[in-house]
Amino acid sequence: MSFPSTLPAASLDALPTQLAILDTDxxxxxxxxxxxxxxxxxxxxxxxxxxxxxxLGVCDVDPDQSSTxxxxxxxxxxxxxxxxxxxxxxxxxDDERRWFTMRVTRFSHESETYVQVVHLNITDRKLAELEVxxxxxxxxxxxxxxxxxxxxxxxxxxGYAETVLDEGIATDPLGRIVDSLERMDDIxxxxxxxxxxxxxxxxxxxxLRTQAETAWSHVETGEASLTVADTMLFEADDSLxxxxxxxxxxxxxxxxxxxxxxxPVAVTVGPLVDGPNGPGFYVExxxxxxxxxxxxxxxxxxYSGDREGTGLGxxxxxxxxxxxxxxxxxxxxxxxxxxxxxxxxxxxxxx
Numbered sequence: 001m002s003f004p005s006t007l008p009a010a011s012l013d014a015l016p017t018q019l020a021i022l023d024t025d026x027x028x029x030x031x032x033x034x035x036x037x038x039x040x041x042x043x044x045x046x047x048x049x050x051x052x053x054x055x056l057g058v059c060d061v062d063p064d065q066s067s068t069x070x071x072x073x074x075x076x077x078x079x080x081x082x083x084x085x086x087x088x089x090x091x092x093x094d095d096e097r098r099w100f101t102m103r104v105t106r107f108s109h110e111s112e113t114y115v116q117v118v119h120l121n122i123t124d125r126k127l128a129e130l131e132v133x134x135x136x137x138x139x140x141x142x143x144x145x146x147x148x149x150x151x152x153x154x155x156x157x158x159g160y161a162e163t164v165l166d167e168g169i170a171t172d173p174l175g176r177i178v179d180s181l182e183r184m185d186d187i188x189x190x191x192x193x194x195x196x197x198x199x200x201x202x203x204x205x206x207x208l209r210t211q212a213e214t215a216w217s218h219v220e221t222g223e224a225s226l227t228v229a230d231t232m233l234f235e236a237d238d239s240l241x242x243x244x245x246x247x248x249x250x251x252x253x254x255x256x257x258x259x260x261x262x263x264p265v266a267v268t269v270g271p272l273v274d275g276p277n278g279p280g281f282y283v284e285x286x287x288x289x290x291x292x293x294x295x296x297x298x299x300x301x302x303y304s305g306d307r308e309g310t311g312l313g314x315x316x317x318x319x320x321x322x323x324x325x326x327x328x329x330x331x332x333x334x335x336x337x338x339x340x341x342x343x344x345x346x347x348x349x350x351x
Contacts, residue, residue, distance in 0.1 A: 066091075073085035073104055089101075284335075
């Protein structure tokens with residue numbers, strides 16, 4: 001058999017991945033240029049093309065677990081147990097860390113069965129995954145330090161300071177210490193949300209009105225008012241989602257009015273009809289609004305228009321929205337205040 005013809009051979013040689021064609025005995029009938037180049041660059045002792053070599057035999061004599069897995073996978077495809085086989089494995093050189101995916105498929109030509117073996121270099125993806133894992137581990141370590149090593153002594157210090165104040169020894173410096181300790185506790189709470197809640201674990205059907213009113217009760221609202229224009233049911237991570245309303249409410253109460261204003265803030269929550277990004281809901285206020293030039297920056301961690309704020313509240317909102325796969329848009333309410341629109345929610349029919 002003449003395999004392959006000139007045109008298919010030129011096409012296969014142009015592939016950047018290493019490719020080999022085997023017969024049902026495991027003998028290599030054809031390899032492309034990438035396969036030969038890889039053998040040459042890695043000082044392969046024999047013919048870099050490997051043509052005529054029994055691939056299964058080489059794998060069988062190699063004690064490495066990757067070789068055993070490769071041989072078992074190729075045999076499963078040859079025998080028809082599996083239609084295809086895929087396996088990721090490390091293939092490090094003396095000066096480089098590398099990973100590959102081997103993909104095996106079976107095909108027929110002129111009543112004969114053949115197996116195609118492709119080795120795809122996935123080093124860039126693997127290194128990115130390892131970097132993400134490493135960052136996640138560091139983040140969890142930071143979260144552990146914040147929640148235990150730092151928060152425990154902070155709570156003790158705050159407790160002693162508040163006790164002194166309760167005993168009537170109230171001084172301006174002591175009051176400032178208490179304020180600073182409370183702000184540190186707020187920062188830790190916000191940082192822990194950012195560190196621990198990057199993904200949605202499970203969802204349940206939630207009620208917009210119930211969620212908004214519950215979150216409102218958890219925030220120091222003073223004379224501010226909440227109006228829920230209407231309600232809807234949708235899927236969300238109940239505990240994680242509560243951070244959206246709580247932080248948007250705090251943002252409105254703390255920033256909607258100019259400093260020194262005694263006018264209470266009015267906050268409104270309501271559903272959004274279907275749009276380009278699907279159904280959703282909004283939270284808006286009747287305050288001074290957020291300048292259009294600042295609307296991207298306010299969602300960044302650490303951004304705050306108030307030196308007393310943690311700068312993490314709206315960043316938490318953005319992270320929770322992203323974790324759910326929703327879309328967040330910051331615009332202006334009819335009253336000129338800030339309006340946060342969240343779309344793409346999985347809406348449920350009323351029971």
